[in-house]
Amino acid sequence: MDNTLFKSKRWLWAALLGAAPLALAAQTSAPAVGAGAPAMLLSLPQAVHYAVQSKSSLLATRLAEQTAAARIGEIKAQGLPQLNVGANVADNFKLQKTLVDFGSFAGAPLSGTTLTQADIARAQTGQAVTLSPAYGQVVATSPQPFAFGLQYAGNTSASFSQQLFNGSYLIGLKAAKVYQELARKQTQQAEIDVVEQVSKAYYSTLVARSRLALLARNVQRLDTVLYQTNQTFKAGFAEKLDVDRLRVQRNNLVVEQQKAQRLTELSLALLKFQMGLPQAQAVQLTDSLGAAVVDAGALRQRLGAASFGTGSGPGGLPAPPTPGVGATGGQPAPTINNGQPVQADAAFNYNNRIEFSTLQTQQALAGLDLRNRSAGAYPILSLTGAYGFTGSANAAKDLFAFRGPDSRSANGFVNQNWFGFGNVGLALNVPVFDGFRRKYQVQQARIAQQTIERGFETLRQSIDLQDAQSRATLINALDVLDNQQDNLILAADVARVTRIKFNAGVGSNLEVITAETSLREAQTNYYAAIYDVLVAKVDRDKATGELLPK
Template identity: 30%
Template sequence: MNYKHISLIVCFFSVLTVEAQQSDTTISFSLKEAIDYAQSHQVSVLNASIDEEIAKNTVKKTIGIGLPQVNGNVNFQDFLKVPTSLLPGEFFDKPGTQVPVRFGVQYQSSIGIEVSQLLFDGSYLVGLQASKTFKELSNKSLKRTRIETAVAVTKAYYSVLVSNEQLSLLDANISRLKKSLNDTQALFANGFVEKIDVDRLKVLNNNLETERENVIRLLELNVNLLKFQMGMNIHSKLKLKDSIASLQVEESINLNDTTSYQNRIEYSLLQTQKKVNELDVKRYKSLFLPSLVAFGSSLQSLQSQNFSALFDRSFPTTVVGLRLSIPILSGGIKNYQVKNAKLELLKTENNLINLKNGINLEVEQAQTVYRNGLKSLENQKRNMELAQEVLRVSKIKYEQGVGSSIEVTSAETSLKESQNNYINALYDLLINKVNVDRALGKIVY
């Protein structure tokens, strides 16, 4: 094995080692850091950035149409059979006959350059304006993609936080239930309780253990979803810096905001689309205008019967001029193009009205759902606290011999249900808060 092969093997294993180290490294993100990471790694954002660059290049390409155009050309011809023409015999004292005469030489070549400059073209001038508007449109599309990515990452981040909270509650329940189960088994061993009391607690414990396993799998799925939304390799290890306790829930929101549609990137995009439609109308109207082009060319013609003498003499030709193109008749095509462009503009204006109404409805709906969710969370939190108190009292009564095991197991079941209801209400409220911010146009990137 030579040195080159050894070097390749060393490099290969070095790459594997680096990748293994990266996959073993746990990366911690706050919500803001996760969103910032997604803005530079999510494929949809990267592609939107590429589209923006394409739009910039399109503007430059359109500008280039109005700049001087220069073309060079070289031509070489070898007439294996020189063209022959018939001339009247009177030229050769042979009246009444046709005399074949060859015109030209076997070898011909030419070298030239052509220059043209667009002086006036209405569609080009409108095209310049449209290209800049197209650039603006792509820029706003990038912003919309960034906002959508931020929303998706935020919701996925909240899903992980809620799953973590649910897992913590289950662990606390299991720990408490195991203690109750151990105590009850001790009482059963001494003949103070029946076996059915132990069995009831075992059933509850088994159910909690199964639910915990399900939540762990769901948590893993939510973490992978978050990594996907961030544009991170799903095999990487991710840890969240934030917690449910660190999140701030607004208890009051603006209920009378009727101008929020102006903050929405979708509305701004449609306004830009309207500009594009207006420029389309102008562009098609400009097709009725004449266009003017200045041109010039210089040509060196080389001709010879012998190839060796082809470059001995040249015959120059130089021309400059103006070309005016005046549209006269197009079969009504341009008229219908203008009409269709105006109809497209009308459609966009209708879409703007509809979008404005839709955004106002979305804001009202999001605010209503958020207010209801806030009340529901408060109620479920109180229910959970009451269920904890009922369980505490039921245990005391059972231990003092004035209560039954059924009351304890029923209280355990009620507590678990109230905790699940609280978790669901918490998740709904967090997601609804994102929906409210998005509807009001508060999410800006």
């Protein structure tokens, strides 16, 4: 079936349906909740845009992307100057003591000098102590317990450090940027999944509401036949059995219409769910099913597939092939794909698939992780510095007196209780031996990198398979649609002729019922074929990486 024939059949089907879109618009124009609540007008692009911007699962994924950005700031902060300020106050209610040999300091004997406990007590209170020499006499005393410090002590200080060289830090900066790129691609993957779900739900709703409108027209047409048959029965030209058969047919059709109504409502609820839209929000789909159905001829040309139609039109019979002449009337027979994936015909760009790009990013991360593990053997050089004050006193009020070097007691002695300190230097940390921990970490990182490299071939094969499957599924769906469209046109024509014969009195009521049943079956099959084509087109776009343009 060529493109011209397809368009002519599409025109015939549009004429057959007639006012179905108008009936459909009347059914979907009412808001879902509240007579005064305005309905949200939604085309497919608008539904996709709303879902990408508002669906909660995507919002959570974007939070992970923001977390990755914050992680970069955290890693960068490790290389900036680190400044800390601290202070503490302690009540040493029980001072720690240590043994001191007062008979010898640094190995120099204090022979001939007597030092009593009273002398030590007076010295601690700031009083002058005069030691009396006793030459020739050696003091023999055992070590004595002595408490260093006072009951109340405090200190305050500011410390500074700055990394001058750290191999792991430099690699970490590169890894942080790659990690952020990975988070962005994971968000894009989630967006593609949402676009797929919303598109399929939107198409499902379009098909459901179109079929519902057609069922309403079928009920209306059957009501007309039932009325005419009943009038004929009253006039004595028909049997009551004919009327009863039509009533049974109508009751079955009404039940089917009710089921279709609930299916349409369910499809709309699923669409709202996939969009992240509240169920109470009224919506009105602005796209039509006719506009959504793809141009089969152009699509076949893109796929490089031949049309499998064998006749010249609905109900046409294939002509027997002439020896030496192809089945296309002297033209070369169309080339049928032999089952090879699309890569056999044209080079496929794997980078169009977000999964492949994501795996490349993971490979880069694995390489940086391996370098980071190896960089653990490098030395770390830092600049350090500190400055502060420390003080002590026997009473809490004296501790906070903050007496400096110029402070004097009543008897003229220096009674400073706070003393300053400061230092600046370089800190070098050279890892020598860590029990082979780094060795095994490097092994793990190298294995992880090799695992990802093996995954590329698996992913390529998976993408090739998905490409071939989506292509074959779409071509099959197009063939089924062509066939069901032919069947629908034929069934509609048969139903029309049987009604004419019945009204003219030359046909039976049973023929009308059979023809109507066949017509409804053909309609159901046609709409199912349309939905299969639309879904297969979405799957095809996802397989080729065209569902969500970058």
